[in-house]
Amino acid sequence: MRTLTYAQAIREAHALLLENDPRVFLIGQGLRSPWYAGGSLEGLDSEFGPERVMDSPVSENATTGAAVGAAIAGMRPIVFHPRMDFMLLALDPIINQAANWSYMFAGQVSVPLVIRAVVNRGGEQGAQHAQAMQALFMHLPGLKVVMPSTPHDAKGLLIAAVADGNPVLYIDDRWLYDEVGPVAEEMYTVPIGTAAVRKEGADVTIVATSYMAVEAMKAVAVLAERGIDAEMIDLRSIKPWDHELIFDSVRKTGRLVISDAAWKTAGVAAEIAASVSTELFDALKAPIQRVTLPDAPAPVSAALERAYYITAGDIVTAAERAVGV
Amino acid sequence: MGSEQTEGARQLLLQTYRSMRRIRRFEERTADLIEAGEIKTPCHLYIGQEAIAAGVCAALGRDDYIWGGHRSHGHYLAKGGGLAAMMAELYGKATGCSGGRGGSMHLVAPEVGLLGTVPLVAATIPLAVGAALASKLRNDGRVSVSFFGDGATEEGHFHESLNLAALYRLPVIFVCENNFYSSHLHLLERRAEDNIVESGRAHGVPAARLDGNDALAVHQATAEAVARARRGDGPTLLECRTYRWRGHVGPAWDMDVGVRRKDELKEWQSRDPVAQGRQRLLDGGYPEAELEQTDRGIEEEIEQAVEFARTSPYPDEASLLDFVYASGTGGP
Numbered sequence: 001m002r003t004l005t006y007a008q009a010i011r012e013a014h015a016l017l018l019e020n021d022p023r024v025f026l027i028g029q030g031l032r033s034p035w036y037a038g039g040s041l042e043g044l045d046s047e048f049g050p051e052r053v054m055d056s057p058v059s060e061n062a063t064t065g066a067a068v069g070a071a072i073a074g075m076r077p078i079v080f081h082p083r084m085d086f087m088l089l090a091l092d093p094i095i096n097q098a099a100n101w102s103y104m105f106a107g108q109v110s111v112p113l114v115i116r117a118v119v120n121r122g123g124e125q126g127a128q129h130a131q132a133m134q135a136l137f138m139h140l141p142g143l144k145v146v147m148p149s150t151p152h153d154a155k156g157l158l159i160a161a162v163a164d165g166n167p168v169l170y171i172d173d174r175w176l177y178d179e180v181g182p183v184a185e186e187m188y189t190v191p192i193g194t195a196a197v198r199k200e201g202a203d204v205t206i207v208a209t210s211y212m213a214v215e216a217m218k219a220v221a222v223l224a225e226r227g228i229d230a231e232m233i234d235l236r237s238i239k240p241w242d243h244e245l246i247f248d249s250v251r252k253t254g255r256l257v258i259s260d261a262a263w264k265t266a267g268v269a270a271e272i273a274a275s276v277s278t279e280l281f282d283a284l285k286a287p288i289q290r291v292t293l294p295d296a297p298a299p300v301s302a303a304l305e306r307a308y309y310i311t312a313g314d315i316v317t318a319a320e321r322a323v324g325v
Numbered sequence: 326m327g328s329e330q331t332e333g334a335r336q337l338l339l340q341t342y343r344s345m346r347r348i349r350r351f352e353e354r355t356a357d358l359i360e361a362g363e364i365k366t367p368c369h370l371y372i373g374q375e376a377i378a379a380g381v382c383a384a385l386g387r388d389d390y391i392w393g394g395h396r397s398h399g400h401y402l403a404k405g406g407g408l409a410a411m412m413a414e415l416y417g418k419a420t421g422c423s424g425g426r427g428g429s430m431h432l433v434a435p436e437v438g439l440l441g442t443v444p445l446v447a448a449t450i451p452l453a454v455g456a457a458l459a460s461k462l463r464n465d466g467r468v469s470v471s472f473f474g475d476g477a478t479e480e481g482h483f484h485e486s487l488n489l490a491a492l493y494r495l496p497v498i499f500v501c502e503n504n505f506y507s508s509h510l511h512l513l514e515r516r517a518e519d520n521i522v523e524s525g526r527a528h529g530v531p532a533a534r535l536d537g538n539d540a541l542a543v544h545q546a547t548a549e550a551v552a553r554a555r556r557g558d559g560p561t562l563l564e565c566r567t568y569r570w571r572g573h574v575g576p577a578w579d580m581d582v583g584v585r586r587k588d589e590l591k592e593w594q595s596r597d598p599v600a601q602g603r604q605r606l607l608d609g610g611y612p613e614a615e616l617e618q619t620d621r622g623i624e625e626e627i628e629q630a631v632e633f634a635r636t637s638p639y640p641d642e643a644s645l646l647d648f649v650y651a652s653g654t655g656g657p
């Protein structure tokens with residue numbers, strides 16, 4: 001099959017959506033700028049015109065609110081935030097409005113909206129250009145959250161998000177943009193709420209989100225050399241998440257490592273760990289391990305960044321601890 | 326003009342020239358160090374806009390507050406932040422003004438009233454209003470200055486802050502550095518009219534549009550705003566029109582974003598604020614040899630700062646979790 005990079009796959013999904021559905025439009029900052037969007041939106045403004053690809057003023061609250069309103073009025077907007085940090089200026093339309101709208105009005109009006117937020121960190125940028133806040137949004141009823149890690153899923157989950165009929169937060173990570181993988185040419189969806197087994201194994205289950213899925217696959221290879229047969233699950237949908245697939249895997253292995261490159265306290269890993277220990281207490285052979293960022297803002301100095309970010313090595317250590325070596 | 330006045334005017338010319346020249350050379354040296362791979366934290370250079378920081382800060386006292394954003398090297402230097410400490414910060418060193426945690430976009434110098442610059446656009450505008458509120462409640466006579474760009478006026482923060490400051494007659498000065506771009510987008514791709522200054526009037530804040538490349542004009546307008554604020558007559562908005570010479574971020578000349586920028590840049594470079602300041606001094610009879618002496622002093626200071634930054638230690642890994650919570654009871 002043809003291969004694309006992760007960024008190209010996102011771009012292709014946008015192009016197909018714009019081509020096939022006149023209700024779809026894009027609004028947000030940096031739509032025409034590679035500095036903000038990498039290659040993920042390249043050329044869309046010239047292909048589809050500035051009426052449908054609106055590179056906006058520095059107004060996150062208004063653009064997001066407008067996208068919520070347009071969605072309620074029957075459009076299928078995709079609002080783009082080149083960094084998740086900037087999206088925080090739009091918490092009212094996302095949390096108070098979009099997430100609650102369907103419920104408040106007994107489902108008579110809904111918000112078929114995609115909010116796309118990019119995690120873009122490292123490179124000595126510091127605390128306000130680094131934050132991965134999926135847990136914050138996972139917390140909210142009424143909102144769905146996806147985090148693809150492969151080019152195939154990046155395309156399929158975006159198309160699924162636009163089709164969903166609910167507000168969906170689509171989080172992509174700049175560290176994934178050059179990942180290459182097979183991507184079908186047609187429109188297809190990856191169902192929201194499903195995880196994917198990337199490698200089967202018997203000794204320990206590793207669940208990873210977004211970029212950590214890449215690190216987890218490296219960890220799996222190292223563990224194999226050391227005689228540990230790990231199963232790797234790419235979570236890809238944060239809310240709803242695939243309880244069944246993960247429970248089945250833990251029933252088989254009895255050991256669980258969860259890696260999420262976000263803060264530890266009240267994070268995605270904590271939520272999964274709590275559910276697994278409630279449902280599968282008897283199946284567990286070892287305490288659940290979390291591989292996350294320390295509870296601290298992102299530093300600037302490369303010397304501290306090295307200590308701050310987690311890698312395959314941290315997953316290997318956690319898996320070995322779970323297995324008891 | 327009496328001789329005292331002449332001396333005062335000359336002092337101001339000299340002070341703003343020195344301030345601008347220091348910023349210009351710091352930024353040019355930083356650009357080279359980025360290209361050499363020594364500085365890696367993203368830097369938004371202030372080259373071309375020096376007259377604003379220099380003119381505003383020359384009208385402030387040491388205790389007055391300033392606030393800034395992602396393009397604040399100039400604000401930090403003009404207010405009196407330590408040059409070597411900022412250079413070390415750009416290197417990510419423990420001796421940096423933010424201990425290597427902040428880099429170019431998070432500068433601080435509490436000892437001279439700079440309580441923080443952050444890259445979230447418009448974020449410090451309401452904080453400047455809050456510092457002015459503190460000054461008003463304490464009746465301590467301090468003025469609070471908020472530096473921000475034209476892009477920041479598109480955020481609700483800007484409009485809400487102007488209203489609040491006008492309503493409570495707070496001693497705050499909103500300094501909008503209108504360089505006509507927010508990253509890759511020209512002002513008129515982001516707003517229907519070139520009318521930032523009118524936001525002041527709409528919110529009941531006296532406002533003026535200035536030549537932001539003229540340090541004396543900026544100083545004069547700021548001095549009036551400071552006097553108004555200290556009298557208890559409330560805020561002022563100054564729209565200072567200027568131009569950034571380099572790219573949005575990094576050292577490149579940014580000629581690649583279209584013909585418009587290329588032509589504009591040439592035009593604005595012919596109104597170089599630093600050269601203008603120098604020429605004024607020479608026109609007033611200031612000896613060129615003394616100016617060269619001043620320039621040499623700046624070069625030495627910068628080279629010593631680079632040396633300091635290079636030889637300073639990196640923060641210790643074990644200190645990663647330090648400062649997540651403050652150890653004291655608060656306040657600068």
Ligand SMILES: Cc1ncc(C[n+]2csc(CCOP(=O)(O)OP(=O)(O)O)c2C)c(N)n1
Nearest residue numbers: 086396444445446474475476477506507508
């Ligand atoms: C809240 C927020 N939105 C978007 C950005 C991205 N951003 C960084 S700098 C910048 C340009 C701002 O332009 P302006 O305020 O005119 O300042 P200038 O860069 O011209 O000095 C933008 C949009 C950001 N840092 N914060």
Ligand SMILES: [Mg+2]
Nearest residue numbers: 474475504506
């Ligand atoms: Mg600007």
